[in-house]
Amino acid sequence: MFSNTSEVEIQFGDCDPAGIVYYPNYFRFFDNATAALLSAAFKMHKRHWIAHHGIVGIPMVDTGAKFSRPSRFGDVVEIRSEITDLGRSSFGVRHTLFNEGEIAIEAHEKRVWVGRDPQDSEKIISLPIPDDVRAALG
Template identity: 75%
Template sequence: MFTNTTRVEIQFGDCDPAGIVYYPNYFRFFDNATAGMLSAAFGMHKRNWLQHYGIAGIPMVDTGARFIRPSSFGDLVEIKSEITELGRSSFSVQHSLFKDGELAIEAHEKRVWVVRDDQGGIRSAPLPDQVRQLLSAEAESAERTEND
């Protein structure tokens, strides 16, 4: 399935008083990595694919992580993100964060493809065939840096 690698330079504001990344910031990194992966798969920026596919978003319905090694201000980490499962209206992503070439965090997330309903709320919608095809592809995009 589709994979993408994102490089992130850890900023001072990402860290807690102990000098290591405050754990919720990893989930922000993973959210950005998922958006970057989908942008690479779809060949367009998130603001464009939201409009192109007519969706309200891709909210997360499940997530978790296993923290192995901490990261600190100034570290350059790589996040390899991979689509691991395609459901009717959902998809799963596995993130592997590497620091100095060693696995530092394993994380997963499940997201749902949602559209606006007639009452202004949101509801799940089936993944379009084109999206399913693109996310099933065996491809690795060029690395990108979050701060670019």
Template identity: 75%
Template sequence: MFTHTIKVEIQFGDCDPAGIVYYPNYFRFFDNATAAMLSAAFAMHKRNWLDHYGIAGIPMVDTGARFIKPSSFGDVVEISSEITELGRSSFGVKHSLLRDGDLAIEAHEKRVWVVRDDNGGIRSAALPDEVRKLLGAQ
């Protein structure tokens, strides 16, 4: 399945008073990594693929992480993101965050492909065949 890697430099504002990344910020990094992965797979920026596919977004319905090593201000980490599963309207993502080449965090997400309904809300929609192909479906 499709994989993509980004680098993130840890900023002062990402850290708590102990000088390490405040854990919710990792989930912000992972959200950005998922968007970057899909942008690479679809060969267009997120603002364009949202419009191109006519979707409202890809909200997260499940997430979790295993924290192994902390990161600090100034560290440059690498986040490798991989599509792990494709459902009818959902997909799984695994993130591996490396610091100095060592695994620091393993995280997972489950996201849903959603469109707007007639009442202005959102509802799940089937992943288009093109998207399935781009993300590595056989």
């Protein structure tokens, strides 16, 4: 299945008083890495693929991570993101964050392809993943 690699330089503001990345910031990194993964697969920026496919977005419905090694201000980490499964309207993503070539974090996400409910525009509903998206991610 499709994969992509992103680099992130750890900033001072990403860190807690102990000088290591405050763990919620990793989930922000992973969210950006998922957007980069899909942007690479679709060969267009997130705002364009959202408009192109007429969706509201890809909200996360499940996530988790195993933290093995800390990262600190100034570290440049690599995030390898890959699609792990494609359901009717959901898909899985695995992120592996490397620091100095060693696995620092292994994380997963479950995302849902969603749009507006045609009968109630205030409500979002899951939509089937289109065939062209399935082909790009498969």
